Amino acid sequence: MKPRQPTSTLAVLRRLPAPVALAIGILFGILFARVIPWTSPYSSVSRTLPTKAHHHARQPVQLPSLEQRHRVLELLTTLSPHYTKECTKTNRVQPLYADQVTERYNPLVGHDTSNNANAWFPAFGMGSDQDDPAEYLMRTSSEHKYFFAINLYNSFDVIPDLFATLFRVSAVLGYQNVFVSIYENGSTDQTKALLRIFDALTRSVGMRIVIRTSMRTRGAFNHRIEYLAEVRNAAFGPLHELRDTENEYFDTIIFMNDILPCVDDLLELIWQSRRNNAGITCAADYMYHQEMQSPVFYDNWVARDINGTALENAPFENIFHHPDSSQRFQRHLPIQVQSCWNGIAILDPAPFYSPPHVKFRMARITEGECSASECSLICNDYWNAGYGRIMMVPRVKLAYDRRVFDIIHPDRRNLTAIRGYKRLGGLPDNPRSDPQDRSWFGPHDRLFTEEESEPLNFVPGPEHVWCWGWDGAGDLDGPDVDPIWERMDNRSIQTSAVEVRHDRMW
Numbered sequence: 001m002k003p004r005q006p007t008s009t010l011a012v013l014r015r016l017p018a019p020v021a022l023a024i025g026i027l028f029g030i031l032f033a034r035v036i037p038w039t040s041p042y043s044s045v046s047r048t049l050p051t052k053a054h055h056h057a058r059q060p061v062q063l064p065s066l067e068q069r070h071r072v073l074e075l076l077t078t079l080s081p082h083y084t085k086e087c088t089k090t091n092r093v094q095p096l097y098a099d100q101v102t103e104r105y106n107p108l109v110g111h112d113t114s115n116n117a118n119a120w121f122p123a124f125g126m127g128s129d130q131d132d133p134a135e136y137l138m139r140t141s142s143e144h145k146y147f148f149a150i151n152l153y154n155s156f157d158v159i160p161d162l163f164a165t166l167f168r169v170s171a172v173l174g175y176q177n178v179f180v181s182i183y184e185n186g187s188t189d190q191t192k193a194l195l196r197i198f199d200a201l202t203r204s205v206g207m208r209i210v211i212r213t214s215m216r217t218r219g220a221f222n223h224r225i226e227y228l229a230e231v232r233n234a235a236f237g238p239l240h241e242l243r244d245t246e247n248e249y250f251d252t253i254i255f256m257n258d259i260l261p262c263v264d265d266l267l268e269l270i271w272q273s274r275r276n277n278a279g280i281t282c283a284a285d286y287m288y289h290q291e292m293q294s295p296v297f298y299d300n301w302v303a304r305d306i307n308g309t310a311l312e313n314a315p316f317e318n319i320f321h322h323p324d325s326s327q328r329f330q331r332h333l334p335i336q337v338q339s340c341w342n343g344i345a346i347l348d349p350a351p352f353y354s355p356p357h358v359k360f361r362m363a364r365i366t367e368g369e370c371s372a373s374e375c376s377l378i379c380n381d382y383w384n385a386g387y388g389r390i391m392m393v394p395r396v397k398l399a400y401d402r403r404v405f406d407i408i409h410p411d412r413r414n415l416t417a418i419r420g421y422k423r424l425g426g427l428p429d430n431p432r433s434d435p436q437d438r439s440w441f442g443p444h445d446r447l448f449t450e451e452e453s454e455p456l457n458f459v460p461g462p463e464h465v466w467c468w469g470w471d472g473a474g475d476l477d478g479p480d481v482d483p484i485w486e487r488m489d490n491r492s493i494q495t496s497a498v499e500v501r502h503d504r505m506w
């Protein structure tokens with residue numbers, strides 16, 4: 001079955017300005033959401049977290065027809081101003097890259113492709129016009145199951161892109177293998193209203209999702225890290241509820257911040273996580289530096305190289321102090337690190353399910369633990385639990401706003417051929433590492449090298465890690481105590497900390 005041609009009404013909608021179209025979408029979504037009953041405990045927006053007593057056996061999800069799927073997808077792409085829609089646009093993709101992706105990500109496909117090997121690529125932007133973009137949704141199950149956890153706050157601007165990517169990635173992984181948990185709190189924009197719309201749209205294509213909202217905000221005297229840890233743990237609620245009430249387990253957790261991801265960003269992180277049996281796998285995120293007038297690495301409060309040294313808010317060749325890591329970063333190769341988060345983190349869920357039952361937390365300050373980020377602390381806890389295979393994937397570059405996204409995902413062009421081009425840095429013997437070269441920035445069709453597929457050789461963690469603590473409460477601009485080299489637990493510096501404990505490869 002081919003997709004239906006747009007109706008005349010739809011054609012008119014596509015010519016409307018984005019704000020007008022989005023307003024129409026909000027009105028439509030509110031009406032649509034009210035028509036559908038919100039009775040399932042795992043497909044509802046609730047103001048409070050339900051207790052176990054409220055749970056009952058999950059009703060089977062009735063899959064919509066192909067025509068209904070196409071109508072929903074048309075609505076999504078017409079009424080939502082996606083910043084990421086050019087990521088994998090068909091007419092921009094190199095054929096050789098499409099062939100590489102077909103082979104590379106085939107183990108992730110959560111459906112039977114025996115009748116049509118490329119049926120899933122329309123969702124990725126690479127398929128033939130003859131392929132049915134919904135046929136694969138009705139096929140067989142995969143053994144891998146994925147739990148998406150997302151925290152949102154005043155995220156109205158990025159929600160359409162988040163959900164557009166979730167739809168397409170879930171189509172690849174298999175909707176039946178995906179569960180999405182979103183916890184939103186304290187937003188003062190229209191985030192809650194937009195989430196209600198996308199909740200209805202998501203359920204209409206057969207995805208399982210729970211969206212929980214709250215008016216809670218961090219009070220003036222609440223410890224920042226304690227508050228953030230509680231918010232992140234709230235997004236994990238359904239992970240434990242599904243285990244306790246329905247004996248359902250997941251073998252991959254994808255924790256996402258309010259970023260603008262492309263489909264192949266998520267697929268590559270999941271692929272690398274499984275290829276390396278990694279405890280935690282991170283992307284590289286960027287912010288705009290006003291003085292440098294260019295993007296720089298962002299999350300250096302959490303990220304530490306394998307020597308325990310903090311990464312820098314700097315461009316490209318100056319991010320890592322560890323020489324070998326710096327060389328690999330500039331060649332876009334995966335890197336072992338002591339800790340990272342960086343917008344998206346893929347986690348092995350085993351430490352959540354079994355002792356020591358890790359969770360996000362604030363530092364044990366009374367025991368002398370440095371008051372690091374809740375994300376740094378969970379990396380330390382993974383090391384101590386024997387899941388210290390933590391890695392960063394530089395190929396995956398993330399932005400939090402359109403300004404940075406457009407810079408790190410430019411149109412295809414050979415910058416070396418532009419008159420007045422001046423080299424900005426990189427490795428002198430490797431032009432592919434020039435930060436202004438197309439091989440560094442996008443688009444998302446840079447060919448894979450053999451080295452990007454080689455498994456990492458993980459080594460035990462460092463004895464000391466640089467920590468800049470945040471002890472105070474209230475609205476502080478940043479860490480408020482003197483940085484120290486903090487001694488790590490002896491368990492993290494043993495070879496056993498990087499052994500494969502949970503084989504998640506293929």
